[in-house]
Amino acid sequence: MKIFEIIFNVSYLLIIWIYVVKMKKNHPSKTQKLYFYAFLFLAVGDTLHVGFRTIGHIIGDINFAMGNIKMIGLGSFATAITVTITYLFFTLALHEKYESQNTLKWISILSIIRVIIVLLPQNNWFSESTYAWGIIRNFPLVVIGYLLILAMYKSKDVFFKKFATLILWSYAFYLPVILFVDFLPMIGMLMIPKTIMYLLMLKLVYDNHFKMST
Numbered sequence: 001m002k003i004f005e006i007i008f009n010v011s012y013l014l015i016i017w018i019y020v021v022k023m024k025k026n027h028p029s030k031t032q033k034l035y036f037y038a039f040l041f042l043a044v045g046d047t048l049h050v051g052f053r054t055i056g057h058i059i060g061d062i063n064f065a066m067g068n069i070k071m072i073g074l075g076s077f078a079t080a081i082t083v084t085i086t087y088l089f090f091t092l093a094l095h096e097k098y099e100s101q102n103t104l105k106w107i108s109i110l111s112i113i114r115v116i117i118v119l120l121p122q123n124n125w126f127s128e129s130t131y132a133w134g135i136i137r138n139f140p141l142v143v144i145g146y147l148l149i150l151a152m153y154k155s156k157d158v159f160f161k162k163f164a165t166l167i168l169w170s171y172a173f174y175l176p177v178i179l180f181v182d183f184l185p186m187i188g189m190l191m192i193p194k195t196i197m198y199l200l201m202l203k204l205v206y207d208n209h210f211k212m213s214t
Contacts, residue, residue: 002057005192009054012195016043019202023210031096035205038089042198045082049075050195069126077125080118080137084111087144090167094151094160103151107144114140131182138178145171159208163201170197 020043023036052075056062063070091107094100117137123129145167152164173194181188 006054006057008192009050012199013047013050015199016202019206023206026210031093032209034089034093034096035209038086039202041082042086045079049079051075073125081115084114084141087148091148098155100151103147107147110140110144134178142171162204166197166201166204170194
């Protein structure tokens with residue numbers, strides 16, 4: 001399973017960075033820029049999070065540290081912030097086309113709250129994070145996802161409805177991990193289909209907003 005995860009993680013990072021670089025070459029419109037930055041932040045955060053996890057598997061110590069800092073904790077901390085920014089950019093892209101002012105306002109507020117919670121020392125990112133704080137810091141992100149999915153479906157736009165469905169599936173795989181991974185570590189494998197949902201979102205965005213203009 002470790003070998004499979006290493007191969008999957010490396011493949012995922014290669015794919016997402018290839019697409020981000022291709023997006024960088026052509027994003028003249030505001031919407032294209034918003035999606036570019038959304039996936040750029042996702043790629044940066046996951047490079048740290050997935051990258052440190054992969055290194056841990058390779059060296060045989062998933063909890064390897066530099067000094068007193070557990071690197072997997074540093075990666076989790078980074079991606080907790082960057083994924084929040086990614087969803088904010090997704091919301092801005094929706095707002096750019098349909099001016100969903102109320103959704104943008106609430107997701108912006110929740111994003112700020114989420115980042116503040118993530119920055120609190122009680123998270124113990126670099127040592128041992130507690131189950132309770134895992135629930136606390138992820139609650140705003142779950143609400144952000146719910147509001148964004150709802151707004152995208154309400155738009156009746158075919159692209160956004162497909163995008164919302166992928167977000168919905170990503171949360172469906174992620175929620176059991178948040179709730180039960182401390183009690184059943186194997187459930188963490190659901191992060192693989194969750195990650196695949198990100199790749200499908202990326203391809204959907206690229207095919208609809210970048211491919212035709214390259």
